[in-house]
Amino acid sequence: MSRTPMSAADVAEVFSTAFGDGIESIDVKEWAEGSRKVKNHAIWIRLRRDLLKEAVRRLVEIDYPHLGVVSGVDMGEYIDLQYHLAIFFGIPDAEIMVTLTVALPKGDLAVPTISDIIPGAVYTEREKQEMLGITVTGIPDTRGLFLPADFPKGVYPWRKDETGIRDDMVRELWTVGRPEGRPAPPVKPKEKKKKEEDAAAAAAPAAPQQPAGAPEPEAAPSETEVTKDE
Numbered sequence: 001m002s003r004t005p006m007s008a009a010d011v012a013e014v015f016s017t018a019f020g021d022g023i024e025s026i027d028v029k030e031w032a033e034g035s036r037k038v039k040n041h042a043i044w045i046r047l048r049r050d051l052l053k054e055a056v057r058r059l060v061e062i063d064y065p066h067l068g069v070v071s072g073v074d075m076g077e078y079i080d081l082q083y084h085l086a087i088f089f090g091i092p093d094a095e096i097m098v099t100l101t102v103a104l105p106k107g108d109l110a111v112p113t114i115s116d117i118i119p120g121a122v123y124t125e126r127e128k129q130e131m132l133g134i135t136v137t138g139i140p141d142t143r144g145l146f147l148p149a150d151f152p153k154g155v156y157p158w159r160k161d162e163t164g165i166r167d168d169m170v171r172e173l174w175t176v177g178r179p180e181g182r183p184a185p186p187v188k189p190k191e192k193k194k195k196e197e198d199a200a201a202a203a204a205p206a207a208p209q210q211p212a213g214a215p216e217p218e219a220a221p222s223e224t225e226v227t228k229d230e
Contacts, residue, residue: 003063005094008041011062011087015045018058022051042097049102049111056083056114059098063087070124072132074160078103079132081111106161109134131158 006014008028016026027044047055059065065085073080083100104111113136115122123145125136130144133156147157156163 003088003091005088005091006062006096008043008096011096011098012043012045014062015043015055015058019047019051019055022048024048039093040097041095042099044099044101046101046103049104052083052100052102053112053114053117055100056085056117059085059087060117063089065089065098065118067118067121067124070121070128072128072134072158074132074158074164075103076160078105079109079134080104081128081134083114104134110137112136113138113140115140130156132156133159133163 008030012026012028015023024046025044026046029040029042029044031040032038033040045055056065065087066089068084068086071082071084073082081102081104083102085098085100087096087098088094102111109132111134113121113125115125116138122139122141125139126141126143126145128134129136129139129142130147133154144151152169154163155165155169157165
C-alpha cells in the first residue's frame with residue numbers, strides 16, 4: 001500500500017472501473033475555503049449492499065482509510081447507511097473524504113460488519129444496531145452502546161416509523177420541575193450582590209496619601225549610582 005496521493009477524480013475512476021453497474025451513483029466534489037483557498041476533496045458513492053466490504057477493501061488498497069463514523073437515516077421505505085471515511089488522511093491538500101452509501105430495505109435490515117477490516121468500526125456499528133434496529137452480521141460485539149438496559153425492546157430512537165420513539169416516551173422537560181429532595185442552589189439577586197460588592201470595596205483599607213504640598217519622596221539610588229559614589 002502506497003501513500004502516494006491520487007486525485008479525487010482518479011479514485012472515483014478506480015471505483016467505477018472495479019464495480020461497474022454495482023455503483024448506483026458517484027459524485028466528485030472539489031471546493032476551496034477561507035482566505036487561503038484551502039482545497040477540499042470529496043467523493044460520494046452509492047453502491048449495492050453486497051459490494052460494501054469489497055469497496056472498503058479497495059479503499060484500503062489505495063490508502064488505509066480513517067473512519068469517522070457510520071451515520072444512518074430513516075428514508076421511509078429503507079434506511080441509508082453512510083460510511084464516512086478519509087484517505088490520504090493528514091497529507092496537506094491531498095486528503096479525500098469518501099462516503100460509501102448503502103440502502104437497507106426495511107424488510108431486510110442486515111449489513112455485514114467491516115470491523116474485520118477496520119476494527120474501530122465496531123463501536124459505530126453497535127450504535128446503529130440499537131438506534132436504528134439494523135442487524136450487523138458478523139459483528140464481534142453485539143452489546144448496546146448508549147441506551148440503558150431497561151430501555152423498551154423494539155423501540156429505536158432514530159427511526160421515523162412506528163418503531164420510533166412513542167409519544168408517551170417524550171417528556172416536556174420544562175414541565176417536569178426540579179427533582180424532589182434536591183435543594184435548589186441559592187441565587188442572589190443582582191442588586192443584593194452589587195451592594196455586597198460595594199460594601200466590601202468600602203471596607204477595604206485605603207492606600208496612604210501624601211499631604212497636600214508635601215515633597216515627593218526621593219527615589220533610592222540605583223546600583224550604578226552607588227558604584228560611582230564608591
